[in-house]
Amino acid sequence: MGIIRKTQSVEVLLAEFKSTTEAVSAIALIKRLDSKLNKTTVYRVLDKLEDDGVLHSFLDKNGIKWYAKCNACTCSKHFDAHPHFQCLSCGKVDCVVIDVHIPNIPNREVVVSQVLIQGKCEDCFV
Amino acid sequence: MGIIRKTQSVEVLLAEFKSTTEAVSAIALIKRLDSKLNKTTVYRVLDKLEDDGVLHSFLDKNGIKWYAKCNACTCSKHFDAHPHFQCLSCGKVDCVVIDVHIPNIPNREVVVSQVLIQGKCEDCFV
DNA sequence: TTTGGTATTGCAACTCAGTTGTAGTAAATT
DNA sequence: AATTTACTACAACTGAGTTGCAATACCAAA
DSSP: OOOOOOOHHHHHHHHHHHSOOSOEEHHHHHHHTTTTSOHHHHHHHHHHHHHTTSOEEEEOTTSOEEEEOOSSSOSSSTTSOEEEEEETTTOOEEEOOOOOOOOOOTTOEEEEEEEEEEEEOTTTOO | OOOOOOOHHHHHHHHHHHSOOSOEEHHHHHHHTTTTSOHHHHHHHHHHHHHTTSOEEEEOTTSOEEEEOOSSSOSSSTTSOEEEEEETTTOOEEEOOOOOOOOOOTTOEEEEEEEEEEEEOTTTOO
8 A cells, every 4th residue: 555656646745745754734734735745635635645654653641643754763663662852832742752661561463553742842941 | 620429420421530540531331222322411420520529531543532540540640641552453452550751841841641552461462 | 519610521513644446648668 | 549557635423531501419507
């Protein structure tokens, strides 16, 4: 289910992530690209870009989906405890370049770990 | 916004958590108690029980809300990295009694951390 | 134990992020 | 250029969670 064709939609979306390492919510992208792309297309292309390892996704504190081209992970290895930081003041989300160690748990197989840290970001931290 | 009255709805919901320390999704409760309680009531009572520190809530990998009366945390202290484990096979979620250390991040204030671990639970682990 | 204030409940209608079906369109292959 | 097939847009849908409001149940004071 990877990307097969280099379509306009794909290029438009890739351009959104080219300049920043910050995470963007799917909704924000849909609103921002409203004149260019259809909502369904945005969801489907993001999905494929994730399958292709270009982006990775996660849910924020409200269950909203965010995507990011992370600067730290190799995108073949973000099944690790890859932490994301969401600012409680401005809502901004980004990838945090720290390693959170998830210990093994007896009689369980740990496959993926998601860590969402909430607090005040660099801009909102007084 | 805590609980003021010991109503039937409150007792019915408390009973659901009395016998287990496993987490239950709001939806599961709504379906299970369909004959007894209204959907809205379930959501509202759960909300208050959380405010009162009786339950705590978190979102699973699908953005679905779960509640649990955790065995480990004091419920005045689950603002820590309190990990939850969701089984990828059976979907069951429970509280894991391990401490995941979230380091401080320069120029940021960490308020809450959520850790969701996904894998195979004790029952599904072969 | 009645009365009355008010927290709580049930219902219906709503919100809104995300999904699905489908007919039409655009990209690659020949 | 023709053909194949992936992709896109649109509209309609899904489903978890919310909101407004009238009716009801709880509690306390009389």
